[in-house]
Each structure stands twice: as C-alpha cells, then as structure tokens.
Amino acid sequence: MRKVLVLEDEANIRSFVVINLKRAGYDTLEASSGEQALELVRANPDIRVALLDVMLPGIDGFEVCRRIRADNSKIGIIMLTARTQEMDKVTGLMTGADDYVTKPFSPAELTARVDALYRRTGGEPVMDDGIIRQEPFMLNTRNRTLEKNGQRVKLTQVEYAVIKMFMDNPGKALSRDEILEAVWGRDYFGEVKIVDVNIRRLRLKVEDDPQNPTYITTVWGYGYKWGF
Numbered sequence: 112m113r114k115v116l117v118l119e120d121e122a123n124i125r126s127f128v129v130i131n132l133k134r135a136g137y138d139t140l141e142a143s144s145g146e147q148a149l150e151l152v153r154a155n156p157d158i159r160v161a162l163l164d165v166m167l168p169g170i171d172g173f174e175v176c177r178r179i180r181a182d183n184s185k186i187g188i189i190m191l192t193a194r195t196q197e198m199d200k201v202t203g204l205m206t207g208a209d210d211y212v213t214k215p216f217s218p219a220e221l222t223a224r225v226d227a228l229y230r231r232t233g234g235e236p237v238m239d240d241g242i243i244r245q246e247p248f249m250l251n252t253r254n255r256t257l258e259k260n261g262q263r264v265k266l267t268q269v270e271y272a273v274i275k276m277f278m279d280n281p282g283k284a285l286s287r288d289e290i291l292e293a294v295w296g297r298d299y300f301g302e303v304k305i306v307d308v309n310i311r312r313l314r315l316k317v318e319d320d321p322q323n324p325t326y327i328t329t330v331w332g333y334g335y336k337w338g339f
C-alpha cells in the first residue's frame with residue numbers, strides 16, 4: 112500500500128489534495144493539525160511520504176518536520192506553502208524536508224512530486240548492492256546507510272541519493288543540473304536551488320568543519336565536487 116500523509120488545516124485544500132492522490136493510486140491519511148499528524152506518523156510507520164502545510168495553528172509545519180526527522184530519516188517530506196519568500200523555502204529544507212510546493216499548485220505537479228519522492232524513499236525496489244569505501248566514509252548501498260569513522264551518519268533518502276552520486280564520481284565536478292536530474296528526476300518542476308540547500312545540510316552532517324568543507328567542495332559557477 113502506497114501510504115501518504117496529508118497535513119493541511121484548510122478542509123477544501125486537503126480534500127483537493129487527497130482526491131488527486133487517491134486518483135494516482137495512493138492511500139492517504141489526513142490530518143488537520145500538527146499534533147494529529149505526529150500521532151498518525153507514530154501509528155503508521157509505513158507512511159512513505161508526508162505533505163506538510165507550513166502555516167498551521169499550534170505546531171506549524173516546520174516543527175512537525177523537525178519532529179518527524181528526529182525519529183525517521185526514511186520518510187519523504189514535501190512542504191506545502193502559500194508563501195513565496197526565499198527564506199521560508201530554505202527553512203523548510205534545512206529542517207529536513209526533501210522538497211517544497213508553493214500554492215496554488217496543479218494536481219499534475221503535486222502528483223509528479225509525490226511520485227518522484229516516493230521512488231527515492233525506497234517505495235519501489237532498488238537494484239543495488241555493495242559497499243563503497245572512501246576513507247573515512249563507508250556507504251552501504253544494500254541498506255542505504257553511510258558511516259564516517261565507523262559512526263552512522265543519519266541521512267534522509269534524498270541526502271543518501273546525493274552522497275551516493277558523489278561517491279560514485281569521486282573527484283569529478285558535478286553540475287547543479289546534473290545533480291538535480293539524477294536525484295530529483297528529469298520531470299522535477301522546482302528550482303535548482305534545492306540542490307544548494309541539500310548540500311548545505313549534508314555538509315553539516317559529513318564535514319569536520321562545515322564552514323570550511325573538504326569533502327564536498329564548491330566548483331564556483333558550476334556545481335560541486337566530492338573531494339577525493
């Protein structure tokens with residue numbers, strides 16, 4: 112069962128989202144508050160993707176995202192926001208979201224984003240096997256985990272896809288567009304800036320000094336390189 116959580120306090124918007132996801136073959140769980148959403152996540156560990164509205168009474172979408180991420184790195188998270196300020200998008204991604212959709216959005220766009228993220232969160236089988244070692248890192252492609260100096264680095268599934276792309280291409284400069292297409296998909300509707308924010312988030316997890324990165328280095332005006 113392809114299970115998706117929809118957190119939206121406006122009933123008409125929530126109904127619109129749910130109807131279109133059901134048409135696309137998803138089993139939906141509905142929440143009208145952050146508290147209710149967190150309860151549903153705890154009670155349904157098989158939820159693969161969560162759509163979280165940002166503006167909510169009580170616990171807002173950013174806080175719901177933080178709390179989900181504290182316990183679950185596997186679930187895919189898309190933020191729904193009516194606000195267009197750049198800072199809101201960055202805040203959502205830095206709290207652990209994988210993507211964001213700005214209202215108003217079309218059913219086709221939303222379904223495409225959910226489809227793409229569902230694939231990346233392991234909702235469909237991945238034919239991949241083996242270990243990639245690049246000291247001090249070890250990437251296990253069987254269980255999709257990363258270790259640094261023998262310690263597990265907690266990654267979201269999108270972060271895993273980015274780090275795997277880097278470790279598959281050590282020393283190669285990868286453009287932002289290459290990373291976007293490989294990780295988010297050719298049909299991704301959003302902005303290439305999502306790559307930069309995810310790189311910033313990854314650096315906080317893998318670098319000894321995120322302000323002076325040595326593993327994920329910037330190729331100015333182009334993209335990034337895994338520094339091996």
